[in-house]
């Protein structure tokens with residue numbers, strides 16, 4: 001409520017023409033004229049030229065440079081996002097729009113927001129805006145929006161792949177081939193079929209639901225835990241059972257998949273105690289966010305074998321430092337953050353960003369589902 005008051009008072013101040021109004025907050029829509037827009041994306045170097053549709057990298061710049069510059073806007077794109085002397089910092093004081101991506105997130109801290117006096121709009125090229133201090137953004141009157149749905153398919157497909165990779169004990173077999181070995185027993189002693197196993201998703205929103213739908217033909221037992229129960233018809237169609245109590249669901253699962261956002265409620269949710277509630281030998285897939293897990297608890301459980309396999313593409317922080325313990329723990333099938341940045345996904349989220357910028361320039365609203373922070377309020381699942 002306090003946040004709402006900030007926004008409401010800001011609106012009142014803006015609509016009055018008192019001299020104090022300009023100092024109060026940031027306009028939620030664009031004013032006329034040239035704007036400074038900064039994009040922070042991962043650098044592709046030599047890979048940039050290998051595919052004309054590779055728009056998600058810094059070199060590709062979402063394919064909107066010509067469009068923005070033809071309208072007189074300044075568009076600065078960089079991958080240099082950390083430390084006091086980084087390129088992003090050079091523009092913090094006067095940028096109006098910041099576009100970044102979960103794959104190479106510019107961390108928009110409260111401290112940065114304070115110094116970004118001209119910042120009005122933060123766009124996420126992808127899904128998941130936890131790299132932004134959302135409470136600070138709301139209090140400062142910023143709008144935060146993402147391209148909801150843009151990589152749902154990409155992530156659900158990737159999760160299905162990771163489930164199969166873990167269940168079949170694929171990675172050690174692949175390593176054998178590279179290392180010149182041949183040891184069928186070393187793989188087969190713990191390779192299983194997916195059929196008949198119990199898979200539980202923690203979070204059954206867009207990605208979670210699609211994963212359940214993709215899993216249905218594998219004849220698994222499907223469970224889901226979420227803040228919200230699905231409509232009975234959809235639940236029946238998907239064939240998944242709702243588990244209101246997460247602690248009751250976990251011991252039933254052979255495979256747990258995390259599909260909820262990183263929020264104040266989910267940060268560190270999977271700690272030592274939560275993991276202990278899972279079956280010994282459980283497999284985990286987490287493409288949601290690294291910080292939902294307690295880093296060391298995952299390492300310990302993978303080392304003891306309580307977690308028999310952990311796969312995902314999300315870490316904290318990103319890029320993951322060279323000494324991040326998940327790089328070295330046993331029983332892992334980790335990758336860099338890649339699942340939601342297929343070329344198909346890039347084209348979708350680039351389109352979505354362009355659409356929102358276009359609306360912003362015209363003073364129009366975005367599609368409702370894209371808002372994470374609007375008028376001082378956080379989207380419901382982030383509250």
Ligand SMILES: NC(=O)c1ccc[n+]([C@@H]2O[C@H](COP(=O)([O-])OP(=O)(O)OC[C@H]3O[C@@H](n4cnc5c(N)ncnc54)[C@H](O)[C@@H]3O)[C@@H](O)[C@H]2O)c1
Nearest residue numbers: 127128203204205206207226227260261287288339340381
């Ligand atoms: N690895 C990637 O490339 C990638 C790409 C896209 C999204 N993601 C991550 O996946 C997350 C989910 O994406 P989505 O599109 O399915 O989002 P979504 O908003 O459609 O679904 C999220 C679901 O989580 C549930 N939820 C939220 N808080 C919860 C809580 N405390 N307990 C139980 N359930 C809770 C919500 O009710 C909702 O059903 C994103 O927030 C993002 O962090 C990762």
